[in-house]
Amino acid sequence: MIAFLGTGLLGSGFIKALLQKGEKVQVWNRTFEKAKELEADGAVAFAAAADAVKGVQRIHLCVSDDAVVDSVLQQAEAGMEKGAIIIDHSTTSKNGAVERTRNWAAKGFTYVHAPVFMGPSNALDSSGFMLISESRELTEKLRPWLEPMTGKLLDFGVEAGGDGDAGSGGAGDVTGKAAGIKLIGNLFLISLTGAFSDMLVIGKEMGIGGEEIAKLFQDFNPGAGAPGRLKRIMARDYDNPSWELQMARKDARLMMEEAEKGGKSLLVIPPMAAEMDKFLEKGLAHKDWSVIVSDKF
Incomplete structure (x- = not known):
């Protein structure tokens, strides 16, 4: 029973x-x-x-x-x-x-x-x-x-x-570790939903529908690279960039501009862009863009 x-x-x-x-x-x-x-x-x-x-x-x-x-x-x-x-x-x-x-x-x-x-x-x-x-x-x-x-x-x-x-x-x-892992996993899911929302917003402004975005993920699978990305962040290797901070910030600007054309706001990108600006002001434009989390953990 x-x-x-x-x-x-x-x-x-x-x-x-x-x-x-x-x-x-x-x-x-x-x-x-x-x-x-x-x-x-x-x-x-x-x-x-x-x-x-x-x-x-x-x-x-x-x-x-x-x-x-x-x-x-x-x-x-x-x-x-x-x-x-x-x-x-x-x-x-x-x-x-x-x-x-x-x-x-x-x-x-x-x-x-x-x-x-x-x-x-x-x-x-x-x-x-x-x-x-x-x-x-x-x-x-x-x-x-x-x-x-x-x-x-x-x-x-x-x-x-x-x-x-x-x-x-x-x-x-x-x-209690299981409880902690559960919250961490849910944090990722919440963040992922925010990212998808931002994608749909700028996609709409560029005439790209949700079905076309979904088609992208049939081949482009960023989730497969998540463990490697996490390891890179934990390694704090900012001097060998895979994506320079200045270039990531440029792309974030383009994303926000697309959203603004339709009078929309994004959930995930603006606060990330604000963090990028702080580190650009420190002269770290050519570092790996993950340097923006270097003081967070």
Whole structure:
């Protein structure tokens, strides 16, 4: 028997997939009607979170943020079986995940943060990516549960110089890393959406439609070069430019000019251009343009 708290779009996908795999699932949602709808798929809905977790050792959770996670678990606590494992798929802060791991351990429960890069359809067909950053022992214990829920389980629980033990407080304390990686990944997705918006804006002004832009990416795949670009940025090699700062700034000017013709503004390019100007004023025109992030990390 499994309990699942939170039956939103993502939670519902997970629940339906678990039911299709033959699992028995008890569900709860703050809006009871949403949980009740899943009874048509074979779930058993409860109006109280404490009732939904009774008699189960495996509790999944998928809600919005730290405050809601804490509130839901507080409501469920009275019905929890001692030693139950709480698996939280919510996107939360790193500190929140660390604190919950320690606080629930002190109460005799195992809290695991396992956020995902998955949409509702991924949850339903068990594709996409799930993250975990726990001790090797705990990760291997949970792997038979988590791997069937996702396309790939990404393990960040072991790092150089540490044993990966959750909650140790030392070099090996990687509890919360999954939460951090999730936020970093979402930052990239938000930035990518902003970049696509800028592309569509200037494309429209130049008479280039979205379908033509999409055609570009059939062959031009900048994502494939992302790992190399990240390594170059971290290497801080500004004296061997692949794209000089002055040339990047010129292109940014052209982009903004195209947008301005239609009275439009861009999301990503203007603040980047402003950073370029700061470094051009320092006489770094012939450096690699990535020098603009040299003082950021």
